[in-house]
Amino acid sequence: MLLAFLAIISLAIMRLRNLFGVVMLGGIYSLLMASIFVILDAVDVAFTEAAVGAGISTILMLGTLALTTSREKIPMHTPLLPLVVTFVTGAMLVYGTWDMPAFGSAEAPPNQHVAPYYLEQGMVETGVPNIVTAVLASYRGYDTLGELAVIFTAGIGVLLLLGRRRDPARVPAKSEFASKNSAGGTETTSATEENKSCSSSGGTAA
Amino acid sequence: MRHHVILRVVAKLSIPFIFLFALYVQFHGDFGPGGGFQAGVIFGAAFILYALIFGLDNALKVAPINVVIFFIAAGLLLFAGVGVAALLYGGKFLDYGVLASDFVAGQHLGILLVELGVGITVAAVMIAVFFTFADRGR
Known part of the structure; x- marks a missing residue:
């Protein structure tokens, strides 16, 4: 049941272009993951997941959105090749689980x-x-x-x-150099992260 | 958020309890779920909530960034310092058994101090990262 919710949320995150909604769904995903850890009797891990995944990282993501833009760009290329790679990798992982011992088995190496x-x-x-x-x-x-x-x-x-x-x-002696430097820094960060188009304008607007 | 009376009142009421819960998680981690990492995150979350509701300037008055940076290093140094102390007492690095007269008591003391170091650094890093993001956004 919880795994089904996780799958639904993953699909919604893929379809959504509004990054604010994606961040919120990511928080809900972490909270569901924490519930699954509780069911698996891993209370400490669940605690960490709820505090870090659902709490702090959601806040930091929102902080990032405030610095950049909250709309994802429409991708130029077709998602066919990534889809094939994902399916092949997933199939190999599922194939690998066949050899694993049953969950909680006393004979398992761990x-x-x-x-x-x-x-x-x-x-x-x-x-x-x-x-x-x-x-x-x-x-x-x-x-x-x-x-x-x-x-x-x-x-x-x-x-x-x-x-x-x-x-x-x-500050007075270095202000010009520092402003140039920070502008260069924003450009490189926006280049590395694909869905942030107008980071400098978004930064000034925020 | 200066005019949101409900948010301000609820935050003011809940922040002390968040701190208390963080300390409970920190020092009760030996007996129940929790530990330094979780406690540090909760402790940092209380500061972040304060900064969100009352503004970054007020939060920086409570926790100046230089003090936060000091605590980032202090937590890690406390952890490593416990290891070095174990060395000086004649044990191995991070071998807490020699820290007290009794082996189990030494283990207990070492785990408590190490978890405290983890909590301090994690809380300070969370606060510092959020303050840096918020400071850049204005």
Whole structure:
């Protein structure tokens, strides 16, 4: 039932040209995905999906729309080749699932390797009842440190690319260069993202 | 959004509870679902809601961008610092067992501090990214 809703929303996102509606549907998609994670007993993942997918990323998408334009351009080419590629890839993935063990099977390799050890010894060794937290923070501490470094890098990257220099002493001397620089920056970003035609005019209008 | 009385009142009422919920998720992550990442996102969402309703200038008075940038680095340094502290206490990097006299208590302390570092950096990154987008839009 939830998967059917997901498919309907995906089709609607494909058909819709109004990007505001697409962002809203994306938020609903994330919320449904979170419900599916709850059904699969992955409460921590569901929590993250609801908070990040439905919450923050929707807000950031709306912020991007305010900077650019909210209409998608009509594509020039026919979608035949991407459609074929998608169908072939999807068929290969479905073919791959035939060899997978049944969902929740005790013989599945992920349930045989270190998972039993974590489940049996996690409480004894860390004293933390939530096994997800124990694995994330203690057993897989290196991974989490790396993830945090990724988030750190992403934040610094956004600040460097889009942030405005707030040092008043250096603004008068560099203002002309900075405005040229930022105009160049918007051009390159609009070129990389296909559906943003008049980013500079949209930016001034907003 | 200066004239939307209902939005302002509802936001004012709910923002303290959002903060409280974020702290609950942060420090109850050992026992229930949640942890630093989710708590950081919720904490950041409260700031973003404030900025949406009361304007970016007021939000920047509460959380100046320099302070936010400081906390981006502080969270990561706290995480890595716990690892280095474990080294100095004679253990391996990020091996929390040596942080306290008891192995399990050390694990508990290490996980708490590490999750706090995750929460601080995630919240600060979310706030900084939103402020940057909003600042560019005007």
